[in-house]
Amino acid sequence: MKNDLDGQIRELIDRGAPPVSPQEVTGRYAPARRTAGRHRRLITVAAGVATAGCAAGLAIAFASPGAPPRPAAQAGSAGKAPTFLTAAMVRHVASASSSALESSGREQISYRSVKNGTVTSAGLDTVTYSGSNWNYAVSITKPLTVSGTIRAVDGHVYLQVVSETGWLPQSDSSTTPEFPEAATLLRLLSPAASFQDAGTDVINGQRLTHLHATQLSGLPRVTTLVRYANLSVQQAPESAGTLTGLDVWADSAGVVHQMKILLQGISGQTTVTVTFTDIGQPQSITVPPAR
């Protein structure tokens, strides 16, 4: 043992809190990106072009959107005094989820915004991913009805707006996901959120532990997520929208299966429910057939 108190203090602080890496800093930095939301806009713009000849204009008939995830069946949450999770427990959930979700799986993002009692935007996005390849299916029901798919395979991006047009290669489009991919969302699993154990719920037949975030101010800003609070307008400022609620459901191994996120933005109060399924199961994402 160091026999001087000064040395012991130094040892304690520096050993307990190693230097903050540049990666940790940049992970919290959300720069305004010129191409933000481009993938989603690509679909809406392309859909507009596809129907330019129609007098009806905006009313585009596409496949009806998929049903939103089933609501959680409340079980066991009531009557239990919530307890806070330690930082180590939160890190375990983040780590276990990251390992499970990093390679392949399916992610459903259901969203609905309400402003002054009116639904301003709603839809369901479905992402399947395998390594660096992904398939991003967008089905918008508000403010207009549009659906389409963006697919990235081996560094190339393809767009499909309506089945009749087939797939269009997008030579100038980035393969960087502009949807809230699992790895990005898991950044919200931070000890800074002061998660409470809110009991268990049964979701899609599986009993999951419900974690409720009690502190949101210290969480990183996930630009691709916050964007869902501004979908009622085409060109929202990147800074618009804030996180106002976060709930997470994880299984006994600590793997997250569902996240419910509340946002406040231009579209009003937005509820985003992200459901992870087929976790770690191989997904077939192939080069689409030529037009």
Add this chain to the structure above:
Amino acid sequence: MREGEPRLRRALVAAYGFEDGRDATAEALAYGWEHWERVREMPNALGYLFRVAQSSRRRRRVPVLYDVSGWPDHLFEPGLPRALAALSRRQRTVVVLVHGFGYTLQEVAELTGMRRTTVQNHSDRALARLRHKLGVTHEK
């Protein structure tokens, strides 16, 4: 900002504990990066970032914890983490920076926004309380 990281981290870890202190450091540095054009012109940028971090922690009621479970027990007095945690936030920040890392009273005053004499008072009282709690009568 890279040069200022150790000082900022040590001050915030002293104030808020291992986890929250590091977290506050990362946030403050990210803020500094995002507003670099403005921050770099400031005469006391590090002090400004320290206050940014403090503001982000103002509403939190996270208990200060120095969790040393699993550490070798020969590194320091077993009661040191608890004794430090028992100090006021300002006392803890000052005693860590001044005595643990040898920063001058003026440097700590500039970083934390306290007067130099206030830093001196906190330092003296904190050290006396630490020594009392740990039963240290002689130093060096």
